[in-house]
Amino acid sequence: MARPRKFDEQQVLDTAREQFWAGGYAATRMDDIAAATGLGKGSLYGAFGGKQELFHRVFDEYCRAIVDTTAQQLRGDDKNAYARLSAYVHAVAAATAADTAQRGCLLAKGAAELTEHDEKVAKRAHTAIEALRTLLEDDIAACQRNGDLAADADPGALAALVLAVLRGIEALGKAGANEETLTGIARTALAVLPRPTD
Amino acid sequence: MARPRKFDEQQVLDTAREQFWAGGYAATRMDDIAAATGLGKGSLYGAFGGKQELFHRVFDEYCRAIVDTTAQQLRGDDKNAYARLSAYVHAVAAATAADTAQRGCLLAKGAAELTEHDEKVAKRAHTAIEALRTLLEDDIAACQRNGDLAADADPGALAALVLAVLRGIEALGKAGANEETLTGIARTALAVLPRPTD
DNA sequence: AACGTTATGGACGAAGCAGTCAACAACCAT
DNA sequence: ATGGTTGTTGACTGCTTCGTCCATAACGTT
Numbered sequence: 064m065a066r067p068r069k070f071d072e073q074q075v076l077d078t079a080r081e082q083f084w085a086g087g088y089a090a091t092r093m094d095d096i097a098a099a100t101g102l103g104k105g106s107l108y109g110a111f112g113g114k115q116e117l118f119h120r121v122f123d124e125y126c127r128a129i130v131d132t133t134a135q136q137l138r139g140d141d142k143n144a145y146a147r148l149s150a151y152v153h154a155v156a157a158a159t160a161a162d163t164a165q166r167g168c169l170l171a172k173g174a175a176e177l178t179e180h181d182e183k184v185a186k187r188a189h190t191a192i193e194a195l196r197t198l199l200e201d202d203i204a205a206c207q208r209n210g211d212l213a214a215d216a217d218p219g220a221l222a223a224l225v226l227a228v229l230r231g232i233e234a235l236g237k238a239g240a241n242e243e244t245l246t247g248i249a250r251t252a253l254a255v256l257p258r259p260t261d
Numbered sequence: 262m263a264r265p266r267k268f269d270e271q272q273v274l275d276t277a278r279e280q281f282w283a284g285g286y287a288a289t290r291m292d293d294i295a296a297a298t299g300l301g302k303g304s305l306y307g308a309f310g311g312k313q314e315l316f317h318r319v320f321d322e323y324c325r326a327i328v329d330t331t332a333q334q335l336r337g338d339d340k341n342a343y344a345r346l347s348a349y350v351h352a353v354a355a356a357t358a359a360d361t362a363q364r365g366c367l368l369a370k371g372a373a374e375l376t377e378h379d380e381k382v383a384k385r386a387h388t389a390i391e392a393l394r395t396l397l398e399d400d401i402a403a404c405q406r407n408g409d410l411a412a413d414a415d416p417g418a419l420a421a422l423v424l425a426v427l428r429g430i431e432a433l434g435k436a437g438a439n440e441e442t443l444t445g446i447a448r449t450a451l452a453v454l455p456r457p458t459d
Numbered sequence: 460a461a462c463g464t465t466a467t468g469g470a471c472g473a474a475g476c477a478g479t480c481a482a483c484a485a486c487c488a489t
Numbered sequence: 490a491t492g493g494t495t496g497t498t499g500a501c502t503g504c505t506t507c508g509t510c511c512a513t514a515a516c517g518t519t
Contacts (some may be wrong), residue, residue, distance in 0.1 A: 065465035066515040087374050089287035093507060103468035108508065110466090165376050165383070174435045175373040176285050178363050185363070189437035217449075223442055224449045227429030234428035237372045239387035244421055251415075251422040255453040263495035264485040291477060301498040306478065308496090460519100467514070476505070484497070489490100 072110065075100045080121045084169045088118055088176055118173075119183055125169045126191035133195055137202045144205035145212070148225075149253055155229050156249035160242035167237045171230065196226050213257035221256060228252045270308065273298045278319045282367045286316055286374055316371075317381055323367045324389035331393055335400045342403035343410070346423075347451055353427050354447035358440035365435045369428065394424050411455035419454060426450045 078100045082091050093114055097104050111117040136151045159167075166172075174188040200222035206212040212221070232245055276298045280289050291312055295302045309315040334349045357365075364370075372386040398420035404410040410419070430443055 064463075064517045066467085066517090068466065069515090070466095085377070087285075087287060089285060090374075092505080094505090097468095103466095104508075105469080105510080106467055114507070167373060167376075171432055171435075172373050174432075175365060175370050176288075178365075178435050178437070179283070185437055188435070192433060192436040192438065220445055220449045223446050224426065224453070227433055227446045227450070228422065228425050229429065230432035231425030231427065231429030234369055234372075234432055235390060235425055237369075237376050237386070238390040239376070239383055240390065247418055248421050248425045251418045252425070255422070255455060257453060262487050262493075264487090264497085266496065267485090268496095290475080292475090301496095302478075303480080303499080304497055312477070462518090463516105464518105465514100465516085468512100469510105471510080472508090474505105474507085477503100479502075480500090482498090484495100486493105486495085487491105488493090 068106075068110070070100065070102055070106070075102065075107075075110070076121055076124060079117055080125060080169065083118055083121055084166055084172070087172065088114075093117075115181075119187075122169070122173050122184060123187055125173075126187055129168075129170060130191055130194045130198070133198050137198045139205075141205040141209040144202050144209055148199075148202050148206060152225065152229065152249045152253055153246065156232050156245040157242075159232050159236035160245045162236060165237055165239070168233050171233055171237075192226070195229075196222050199225050210259055213259050216257045225252065225256075266304075266308070268298065268300055268304070268308075273300065273305075273308070274319055274322060277315055278323060278367065281316055281319055282364055282370070285370065313379075317385075320367070320371050320382060321385055323371075324385050327366075327368055328389055328392045328396070331396050335396045337403075339403040339407040342400050342407055346397075346400050346404060350423065350427065350447045350451055351444065354430050354443040355440075357430050357434035358443045360434060363435055363437070366431050369431055369435075390424070393427075394420050397423050408457055411457050414455045423450065423454075 079096050082096050082099055085091075086095075093104065093107065096117070097107050100107070107117075111120060133151070136154070137147055139147055170188060170191060173184055177184040178188065179185075196219075200218050203212060203221050203225070204218040207214045207216070207218060228248065232248055235248070236245060277294050280294050280297055283289075284293075291302060291305065294315070295305050298305070305315075309318060331349070334352070335345055337345055368386060368389060371382055375382040376386065377383075394417075398416050401410060401419050401423070402416040405412045405414070405416060426446065430446055433446070434443060
């Protein structure tokens with residue numbers, strides 16, 4: 064009944080994410096996104112509404128992806144819960160260290176730039192962080208059931224601590240900490256988690 | 262021999278800092294700073310050079326202030342080293358929670374926005390972070406000498422961990438974590454630091 | 460095939476932006 | 490006091506950028 068779109072919406076969102084990720088929200092121009100995607104501005108505005116809406120789409124999708132990926136890495140049986148936690152924490156440190164361009168995490172970057180002025184971004188970031196905390200708490204509780212961590216510790220508190228360490232690793236990566244420092248933090252954080260006393 | 266300045270340079274820097282802090286680098290306009298300080302743009306450019314240089318001045322000064330404040334809070338005799346560490350960690354959590362406007366830390370915000378594209382900002386942030394790490398390490402070593410923390414632990418590693426937790430608290434504050442969560446993280450982090458075994 | 464509907468692309472408008480400039484003002488050394 | 494030097498002001502320039510608009514293109518339905 065009408066002319067179909069020539070572009071793949073997902074592909075455009077991916078490209079837009081790269082642009083916003085590299086430059087931040089304010090410094091990214093819609094013309095850049097148009098050029099990078101090959102779309103005319105009319106199509107871009109027609110399909111997504113505007114710069115802010117486009118960023119919201121990108122940010123929302125990124126948050127969803129982060130939480131999904133983490134869920135895949137942390138969910139599983141009690142038996143391997145500690146191994147998963149350890150692997151995850153080390154993976155975040157390694158990924159941060161490997162990010163030589165120091166782009167960091169779009170969740171952190173977007174939140175830092177826009178939380179104060181954009182309610183939607185603030186809410187979305189909060190939801191994502193809360194989801195990550197829950198995933199960590201579930202895994203830590205599994206570790207406790209399996210006897211890998213002290214049963215009398217508060218899993219929620221430990222999850223919040225680990226989450227803070229992870230976000231801190233990310234922040235220190237931005238500040239140019241080297242790989243050894245970052246992996247060292249991961250190692251130390253895991254080492255200080257309370258063990259069963261028997 | 263020449264006309265003296267009518268404005269206080271420090272006051273202008275303070276005002277500029279507020280502007281950059283609230284809006285970020287890209288979103289802050291020189292006209293805003295001019296209006297907020299009451300200076301004409303000519304004076305502003307004459308005294309500071311341009312937007313980038315002005316931000317460098319502000320950022321440098323902010324980093325210096327952060328490190329100085331931390332040094333005042335952490336330096337002292339071995340006897341009270343642990344009390345100082347505890348007070349400092351809790352103070353950061355409380356300050357982050359109290360920051361209802363969620364402006365966060367200019368060091369983190371500036372680094373997140375500009376590290377990739379501005380070498381000077383990257384270097385300055387790195388230096389500041391390294392200084393903070395050293396201050397923490399010195400205090401932690403003092404704690405060990407005084408028997409408040411396990412002597413066999415690596416003070417450098419513990420310092421890096423605590424620093425990560427602190428930066429993580431800051432990041433979680435941006436994401437809207439409530440006061441209870443933040444102070445809980447501070448409490449848990451201190452609780453998991455290794456104690457002497459005797 | 461003709462038509463209604465939606466997509467496309469790029470020129471355009473309007474506002475915003477960093478930075479400049481020239482006329483004027485204030486100071487001090489002589 | 491006077492002149493040289495530096496600070497001040499705000500209008501101005503030239504460029505950038507968001508968003509719109511419209512002529513045209515491509516599709517499905519009848």
